Amino acid sequence: MTDIPVLTYSPLPPNKMELTAPSSWRGENGKGGEIAGGNDRLPKAFLPKLKDEIFFSHKVQKIVQHENSVTIHATHTKILQPFQITADRVIITIPFSILQFVEMEPRHSFSENKWKAIRELHYAGSTKTGIQFKTRFWEKEGMFGGKTVSDLPIRYTQYPSQGIGTTGPGVVLASYTWEDDTIPWDSLGDGERLEYTLKNLAVIHGEQVYREFETGTSHSWVRYRLSPRFCVKRNGKSSLISPNR
Numbered sequence: 001m002t003d004i005p006v007l008t009y010s011p012l013p014p015n016k017m018e019l020t021a022p023s024s025w026r027g028e029n030g031k032g033g034e035i036a037g038g039n040d041r042l043p044k045a046f047l048p049k050l051k052d053e054i055f056f057s058h059k060v061q062k063i064v065q066h067e068n069s070v071t072i073h074a075t076h077t078k079i080l081q082p083f084q085i086t087a088d089r090v091i092i093t094i095p096f097s098i099l100q101f102v103e104m105e106p107r108h109s110f111s112e113n114k115w116k117a118i119r120e121l122h123y124a125g126s127t128k129t130g131i132q133f134k135t136r137f138w139e140k141e142g143m144f145g146g147k148t149v150s151d152l153p154i155r156y157t158q159y160p161s162q163g164i165g166t167t168g169p170g171v172v173l174a175s176y177t178w179e180d181d182t183i184p185w186d187s188l189g190d191g192e193r194l195e196y197t198l199k200n201l202a203v204i205h206g207e208q209v210y211r212e213f214e215t216g217t218s219h220s221w222v223r224y225r226l227s228p229r230f231c232v233k234r235n236g237k238s239s240l241i242s243p244n245r
């Protein structure tokens, strides 16, 4: 596997709008970290070794437990061709909320307790809206990376920590919400999310946000069928998921 450089940075002193610091997101001493060049470099680094063993674009539909083996039945998502593979053992990492739609034969391959944990594991919603502006106007206001946390519906705004001081466009994670704070956003279409995000940002940065606006995009994990949300363990559910339960 190739070496992946990891960048670390220290968030700058919080600006005046900041009310809370999500310290659980930071590493030791308040430092954050990132993989230089993008997080997708991590899975891509495994590709040279694993590429012949990976079957992309296959949706698992059914899992059949035999006496000494397991068969996975899948469908190719583009050409719709059925596919199956049998192995001694299978490790399933499909999110539990989706696993409930996968047929399990026989159903009692999993204990009632395990089905209960699969049903009840809490996944928290999250919504992010990113906006590209023509210039990095926030740097003129003293935001060099860092974030603004407010009680506006956008809640959490993160300024880019790369390319500080450069001219030209910059992208801001204009709104980041999770748990109940996602609810006002999840019911909106992408266009409306941009509209209201800009409106909220204008409260912080003024009308310049409209003049500087270039484009934007938004993603609601609640509405994304393949990878729905944060998994938040509650009520000791993880103890029900252990191999011998």
Ligand SMILES: Cc1cc2nc3c(=O)[nH]c(=O)nc-3n(C[C@H](O)[C@H](O)[C@H](O)COP(=O)(O)OP(=O)(O)OC[C@H]3O[C@@H](n4cnc5c(N)ncnc54)[C@H](O)[C@@H]3O)c2cc1C
Residues within 6 Å of the ligand: 058, 059, 060, 061, 093, 094, 095, 098, 102, 126, 127, 128, 221, 226, 227, 228, 229, 230, 231
């Ligand atoms: C907005 C957001 C921000 C987050 N920020 C952080 C963070 O800063 N730090 C952190 O540690 N964690 C963070 N998390 C949590 C982290 O992303 C998840 O815990 C992690 O991705 C879970 O990994 P996973 O492999 O279990 O599931 P996923 O990453 O959801 O992967 C599940 C995979 O299963 C595939 N799949 C689904 N259905 C099928 C099917 N029927 N057949 C075959 N494949 C299927 C999907 O395509 C997907 O590739 C964040 C999550 C969100 C939503």
